[in-house]
Amino acid sequence: MLISAALHAGWNLAMRRHGDAPAASVLLVCLSCVVTLATALLGGHDATSLRIAFEWGLLAGLSEGLYFIALARALRIGPLAPVYAIARGLPLFALWPISHLLLGEAITWRAIVAVGLLLSGLVALLPTQSSAATTTTRGYLWAVATAAAIVTNGLIYKAAVVRGAPPLPLFAAALLVAAPIALVTLWRPGGAEELAHRLARAWLSGQLLIVLGAVAYTGSFLLALFTLRTQGAAWVLTLRNSSIAFAQILGWAVLNELPSQRAFTGVALVFAGAIVLGTG
Numbered sequence: 001m002l003i004s005a006a007l008h009a010g011w012n013l014a015m016r017r018h019g020d021a022p023a024a025s026v027l028l029v030c031l032s033c034v035v036t037l038a039t040a041l042l043g044g045h046d047a048t049s050l051r052i053a054f055e056w057g058l059l060a061g062l063s064e065g066l067y068f069i070a071l072a073r074a075l076r077i078g079p080l081a082p083v084y085a086i087a088r089g090l091p092l093f094a095l096w097p098i099s100h101l102l103l104g105e106a107i108t109w110r111a112i113v114a115v116g117l118l119l120s121g122l123v124a125l126l127p128t129q130s131s132a133a134t135t136t137t138r139g140y141l142w143a144v145a146t147a148a149a150i151v152t153n154g155l156i157y158k159a160a161v162v163r164g165a166p167p168l169p170l171f172a173a174a175l176l177v178a179a180p181i182a183l184v185t186l187w188r189p190g191g192a193e194e195l196a197h198r199l200a201r202a203w204l205s206g207q208l209l210i211v212l213g214a215v216a217y218t219g220s221f222l223l224a225l226f227t228l229r230t231q232g233a234a235w236v237l238t239l240r241n242s243s244i245a246f247a248q249i250l251g252w253a254v255l256n257e258l259p260s261q262r263a264f265t266g267v268a269l270v271f272a273g274a275i276v277l278g279t280g
Contacts (some may be wrong), residue, residue: 001123001223001224001227001231001236001239001240001242001278002239002242003276004219004220004221004223004224004226004227004240005220005239005240005241005242005243005274006027006243006245006246007216007217007219007220007224008032008216008217008220008240008243008246009243009244009246009247009249009250010212010213010216010220010246010250011028011212011213011214011216011217011220012243012247013247013250013251013254013255014028014209014210014212014213014216015028015209015213016195016255017206017209017254017255018169018202018205018209018210019202019205019206020198020201020202020205020270022072022147022185022186023186023198023199023201023202024202024210024213025182025200025213026179026182026183026186026210027199027202027203027210028184028210028213028214029175029178029179029182029215029217030179030182030183031102031210031211032175032184032214032215032217032218033172033175033176033178033179035214035218036168036171036172036175036218037150037172037173037176038114039168039172040053040166040168040169040171040172040173041169041172043166043168043169045166045169048164048193049164049165049166049169050166052158052160052163052164052165053165053166053169053170053172053173054169054173056156056157056159056160056163056165056170056173057160057165057169057170057171057172057173057174057176057177057207058173058174058176058177059156060153060156060157060173060174060177061173061174061175061176061177061181062168062177062178062179062181063149063152063153063156064153064174064175064177064178064181064274065150065177065178065180065181065182066145066149066152066181066182067146067153068178068181068182068185069181069184069185070143070145070146070148071142071146072185073142073200074087074139074142074143074145074212079253083139083142083143085122085123086140086143086144086146086147087143087146087147087150088122088147088150088241089119089122089147090144091147091150091151091237092115092118092237092238092241093115094147094148094151095151095154095155095233095234095237095238096111096115096234096238098151098234099154099155099158099232099233099234100234102155103155103158103159103162103233105232105233105234105235106232110276110277111234111235111238111277112271113276114238114273114274114276114277115238115273116243116273117269117270117272117273117276118174118238118241118269118270118274119267120266120269121244121245121265121266121267121269121270121271121272121273122241122244122266122270123266124150124262124263124265124266124269125244125245125248125262125263125266125270126269128242132179132202150237154233154234154236155233157170157224157225157233158228158233158236159226161225161229162229167222167225167226167228168222170225171218171221171222171225185233186198186199204236213253224236224240231272235277238273238277239274239278241270242270242271242273242274244266244270245266245267245270245271245274247272248266248267249267
């Protein structure tokens with residue numbers, strides 16, 4: 001899961017370096033969809049497991065699509081700091097009791113301590129000049145909707161792998177639904193022609209970043225799905241949130257962002273939470 005988290009931070013870094021991150025992210029999802037779908041269909045899976053994967057994958061794709069829409073609207077309306085805190089922090093509170101009730105995942109003191117450390121690290125890594133006061137009610141609601149989609153995704157994927165869905169066809173089916181929905185988030189009054197031009201410009205101006213991002217995105221997700229076969233949904237989501245710390249480290253190393261004492265503390269708290277949870 002730590003490798004998955006690092007790859008998750010990696011594809012986010014690739015998109016941050018692209019001049020049109022929203023369009024590049026949609027192209028990344030579409031590219032990952034094509035590759036994983038082709039690989040899944042050639043993977044020699046039996047008909048029953050493929051049926052389970054595609055049935056649950058279509059449901060997961062709808063949830064992933066709602067996530068893209070909610071996140072795009074939340075970031076458009078509200079400042080990054082409060083939106084990110086709600087979207088990433090709320091699932092840590094919600095998924096543990098929900099997965100305990102629905103899936104029987106145990107809530108231990110180690111898990112409670114780990115979640116507390118991760119949330120403290122998240123708060124420390126937020127920008128200090130938060131403009132939360134300017135965030136509208138709609139902005140907060142879309143951030144909550146983003147968090148709800150993250151929780152729903154985790155539960156759907158866990159239910160799918162428990163029922164025998166192979167991770168690769170499951171992920172491919174989810175992307176098959178999510179990719180068109182992600183395209184909708186870019187729709188503007190100019191229509192299809194303007195959207196096509198924007199996607200073409202994004203591809204031509206950053207092909208390598210999109211390809212590398214797609215590789216990291218796919219690898220991160222597949223590792224998480226493989227881990228879900230033996231670990232609980234809340235456990236996986238909690239450890240995957242260590243991507244917050246990896247993103248900070250990559251920002252220092254690649255983007256030459258200046259680290260602060262507060263950021264060092266945040267990274268240390270996130271990794272402390274990951275160690276506490278992962279060594280149990």
